[in-house]
Amino acid sequence: MACHVARAGGTVEQLTWLLLHPEHEGGxxxxxxxxxxxxxxxxxxxERVWASALALVESTTDVASRGEAHEDxxxxxxxxxxxxWRGERGRTALRVLRAHLNFAQAAGGRLHFASERQAAEEAGISRQTLRQAYELVLKPGGWLRRLRVxxxxxxxxxxxxxxxxxxQPAAVSRDQPSQCPPDGELGEWTTPETDTGADVDSRVIGLLMGHDAFAHHALGSSALMVIxxxxxxxxxxxxxxxxSASLSRATAYRTVARLEGHGLVQRSGAGWSLTVQALQGVGDSLPEAVTAPTPAPAAEHEHAVSGWGALATAYGTAGVAAVRRAMHAAERAAYRAALAAMDERRSPALTAVVxxxxxxxxGPRADEIPAGWHGPDGTVLDPVTGRAVSGWQVATDGRLILLSPGDDRSYDELVAAHTTALHEWETAA
Known part of the structure; x- marks a missing residue:
């Protein structure tokens, strides 16, 4: 309600009048x-509610139509x-964020619903890795918030x-240490004057990241960034x-060499371009993203493979996504079975033929004891020693009760204790 008043341009005085109106159930x-x-x-x-509502409204984006939602x-x-997105942790966070962006696009807005297992399957990572990316990168960075578990x-x-x-602007790569010196044919490193900043096509990343070929022990997230x-x-x-891909020098050289060995990139003048094989099933999502014509397989490309499935098989990661989905399906089935059992609250019934x-x-109750434990005058006998146990008593209905010092209070003392407790509760309110 407070958020609605804040989005409508209201004031705290109007919210106060609305909440304190005697006919308003919400207040x-x-x-x-x-x-x-x-x-x-x-x-x-x-006023505290109003401050929280203002903070929430300022951190969200208001859209009036579905078209504006897609533009947003x-x-x-x-x-x-x-x-x-620097480092392996940053690249993993990008995969998680891209998975949630896919869910948001399907939902038609930034607010969406998804389980951790769904996001892990979409991003092509484990559930534990997804949690770490959310807790260490996306949540502190202000990219993603979980409103309700x-x-x-x-x-x-x-x-x-x-x-x-x-x-923060992307750091210039020449200021970072490298174990792989630059090749003279590749030109000089970028300078702050020529640096264009990070720039990747996340739509391609979103389409490829769930494939087994881009698992951690295969091409990995660095290849996704280069592509x-x-x-x-x-x-x-x-x-x-x-x-542009937020990689270190060594990682950039190593990834490009690996992709070239698989026939996924090729030289294009002084730089590199994707081959048609690298975009199988993806397509050019940008008009300017035109790949160079694919040449005949070179002799030095001895590890070149045809198709992402063959590439995943070559790295030994084929079937990782299927195993993950099967494990998640089994966990969901077990969880739903446990929920059904809790809802039914059934226990094995005991029957007798009479x-x-x-x-x-x-069924046995916790306050029921065998008849052999009953002593004279309602006392409870210890089954080991046979002596009466102090503090316990058998009531007239046969149930076991525990006597406490409060049971010895008079009626006036009970009334005084009730009045004191009621006063403390009203003061706290």
Missing amino acids: RHAQVIALRSGHARAQGYV LARLRECIETTS GSGTEGSTWYLADGPAAL GALHARPGQTPAELTV DGRTVLVP
Whole structure:
């Protein structure tokens, strides 16, 4: 309610009047506080609610139509693609963020619903890796928020945010140490004057990241970044890829060499471009992302393979995604079975045959004891020593009760204790 008033341009005074109106059911809690603790205490409660609502509204984007929602997601995708995702942790976070962007596009807005297992399958990573990426990168960076944890058969509620307010510029690769010196044919490293910043096509990354060929022990996330960067801007040198794909020098050279060995990239002048084989099943999503013609397989490409499936088989990661989906399906089935058992709350029934009829035997209760433990005057006997146990008593209905010092209080003492407890509760409210 407070968020609705804030989005409508209202004020805290209008929210206070609305919540304290006696005929408004939504303000019942504020009305109870005003009745028991005074108007000042209720006003303080409303102001705290208003501050939280303003913070939430300022951190979200208001869209009025489905077209504006798609435009908003397109702006968010552009912001994600031009952000520097450094290190293996950053590249993994990009895969998770791209998976949630896919869910948001299907939902038609930044607010979407998905389980951790669904996001892990979409990103092509394990569930534990997904949690680490969310807790260590996406949540602190302001990219993704979990509004409500899923329960039962419902997934969690997520909201895609705009990330940090001020993004740090990508570091120049020549300022980073490298174990692989640059090749003279590839030109000089980029300078701050010629640095164009991070730029990848996340749509290609979103289409390929769930494949077994891009598992951690196969091509990995660095190959996804190189393919996404070359798809957005062909003809880049490894030096330029260190900035556009957010890679170190050594990783850029190593990844380009690996992709060239598989026939996925080829030289295009001074830089590199994707071959047609690298975009099988993807297509050119950008008009300027035109791949160079595919030459005949060179003799030095002895590890070249045909198709992502063959590439995953070569790395020994074929079937990883299928195994992950099967494991998640088994976990979901076990979880739903446990929920069904809890809902039914059934236990094995005991029956006895009496006069030819099957009679249900009541289950044992925690306050029932065998008849041999009953002592004189309602005392309880210890089954080991045979002596009476102090503090325990058998009531007239045969149930076991525990006597406490409070049971010896008189009626006036009980009334006084009740009045004191009621006063403390009203003071706390």
